[in-house]
Amino acid sequence: CASSSSSPPLAPTHGGHGPAAAGPGVVELNPPRGTRDFPPEEMRLRTWLFDHFREVSRLIAFEEVDFPVLESEALFVRKAGEEIAEQLYSFADKGGRRVALRPEITPSLARLVIRRGTSAPLPLKWFTIGQCWRYERMTRGRRREHYQWNMDVFGVPGVRAEAELIQAIVLLFERLGVASSDVGIRLSSRKVLQVVLDMHSVPRHLFTQVCVIVDKLGKMSRDEIERELISTGLPSEAVQGIIDVLSLKSLSELEQVLGSGAAEAVADLKKLFSFAEHYGYADWICFDASVVRGLAYYTGIVFEAFDRQGELRAICGGGRYDRLLSTFGSEDVPACGFGFGDAVIVKLLKEKGLLPHLSRQIDDIVFPLDGELQGPASCVTSSLRKNGRSVDLVQDKRLKWVFKHAERVNASRLVLVGKSEWERGMVRVKILSTREEFEVKAGELQ
Numbered sequence: 001c002a003s004s005s006s007s008p009p010l011a012p013t014h015g016g017h018g019p020a021a022a023g024p025g026v027v028e029l030n031p032p033r034g035t036r037d038f039p040p041e042e043m044r045l046r047t048w049l050f051d052h053f054r055e056v057s058r059l060i061a062f063e064e065v066d067f068p069v070l071e072s073e074a075l076f077v078r079k080a081g082e083e084i085a086e087q088l089y090s091f092a093d094k095g096g097r098r099v100a101l102r103p104e105i106t107p108s109l110a111r112l113v114i115r116r117g118t119s120a121p122l123p124l125k126w127f128t129i130g131q132c133w134r135y136e137r138m139t140r141g142r143r144r145e146h147y148q149w150n151m152d153v154f155g156v157p158g159v160r161a162e163a164e165l166i167q168a169i170v171l172l173f174e175r176l177g178v179a180s181s182d183v184g185i186r187l188s189s190r191k192v193l194q195v196v197l198d199m200h201s202v203p204r205h206l207f208t209q210v211c212v213i214v215d216k217l218g219k220m221s222r223d224e225i226e227r228e229l230i231s232t233g234l235p236s237e238a239v240q241g242i243i244d245v246l247s248l249k250s251l252s253e254l255e256q257v258l259g260s261g262a263a264e265a266v267a268d269l270k271k272l273f274s275f276a277e278h279y280g281y282a283d284w285i286c287f288d289a290s291v292v293r294g295l296a297y298y299t300g301i302v303f304e305a306f307d308r309q310g311e312l313r314a315i316c317g318g319g320r321y322d323r324l325l326s327t328f329g330s331e332d333v334p335a336c337g338f339g340f341g342d343a344v345i346v347k348l349l350k351e352k353g354l355l356p357h358l359s360r361q362i363d364d365i366v367f368p369l370d371g372e373l374q375g376p377a378s379c380v381t382s383s384l385r386k387n388g389r390s391v392d393l394v395q396d397k398r399l400k401w402v403f404k405h406a407e408r409v410n411a412s413r414l415v416l417v418g419k420s421e422w423e424r425g426m427v428r429v430k431i432l433s434t435r436e437e438f439e440v441k442a443g444e445l446q
């Protein structure tokens with residue numbers, strides 16, 4: 001009940017007047033640039049998608065965790081030139097502390113694993129769905145926030161963790177009606193790139209920077225990639241070696257070109273392909289040496305889901321990060337995980353005609369036929385809700401409006417509380433699908 005002088009009036013957006021022209025004292029009604037509101041129809045789609053994320057996480061026996069959207073900036077400061085670090089949504093809070101709206105969730109997961117220490121028996125299989133942020137100059141008009149489903153495994157050094165994660169992704173796609181003819185999962189190992197750099201005596205400290213640059217393949221021209229690689233100080237023959245290896249499309253080619261140096265990477269990949277056969281998702285995955293992903297901390301298998309028509313950005317992506325925890329001053333724990341954003345998948349579903357039709361659904365509408373029956377109507381409503389029925393108690397409307405409303409919200413029943421029926425302890429029930437109508441004792445209505 002703030003007085004009118006203390007808060008500027010919100011521009012009227014309902015009642016048919018439309019938003020007032022922006023001007024002094026009129027609050028901006030759009031959400032901050034790059035962010036979204038979720039009105040009911042959008043929220044139903046988001047809830048539908050997140051329910052699938054949750055159900056798949058349950059199927060793979062992952063536990064849900066959560067974290068603050070706001071983290072210490074230090075959690076994300078890395079020197080590898082990642083876009084995610086360059087676009088960090090960071091600021092000094094009122095206490096002068098450097099904080100950031102998280103751009104990703106993996107560092108928070110790692111922070112909690114460290115906090116929990118050895119009290120948490122390994123392996124840990126954790127998932128979360130959370131909003132992530134970036135501060136990008138709006139010149140590109142891209143979003144500044146999205147929601148990401150993350151699934152991460154801590155304490156499993158072998159690729160069977162990656163095999164579990166890839167099954168989660170495949171199960172999700174299958175639940176949404178996406179087939180392996182629509183989407184593939186390309187995978188490789190960063191150990192491949194490590195071997196190439198070692199072959200050319202490139203210092204190890206350049207590894208993460210090289211990976212971040214190489215990940216821009218497909219988004220930047222090959223010449224630009226080569227120029228960026230040269231600018232890190234790589235000798236030109238190393239750059240050529242990298243570009244040549246990235247075009248390899250089979251493990252046998254990889255073995256031929258890299259020889260025994262790639263033995264570990266090839267063994268990991270062969271084991272993962274073997275697991276894929278046993279899980280039954282082999283037709284979803286393919287080896288692609290150009291996959292490196294753009295996060296500095298990946299150390300092994302990396303993977304990303306892509307639309308086979310090649311029109312969209314990666315739908316999800318992830319990989320192994322066995323040395324992230326030591327960057328936070330802790331003992332390392334082998335780990336791998338993926339992030340699955342809420343935007344590209346919806347674009348894919350739209351393109352494939354796979355978006356669900358999600359309308360509002362209410363079990364009962366209770367309507368008092370005149371004013372002094374509002375009390376009894378509330379009593380009937382309360383009893384139905386305690387029995388688990390979703391009830392819309394409608395007041396101060398004409399009956400014609402109530403029938404229209406019942407149709408709009410796909411109500412199953414209309415419960416009319418009328419004077420003569422109530423005096424006999426009864427209410428009138430209309431089954432809206434069959435038009436069947438009957439009286440029932442108010443106390444027995446379920």
Ligand SMILES: OCc1cccc(Br)n1
Binds near residue numbers: 102133143
């Ligand atoms: O995938 C990179 C990213 C991070 C935070 C927010 C958004 Br939108 N996109």
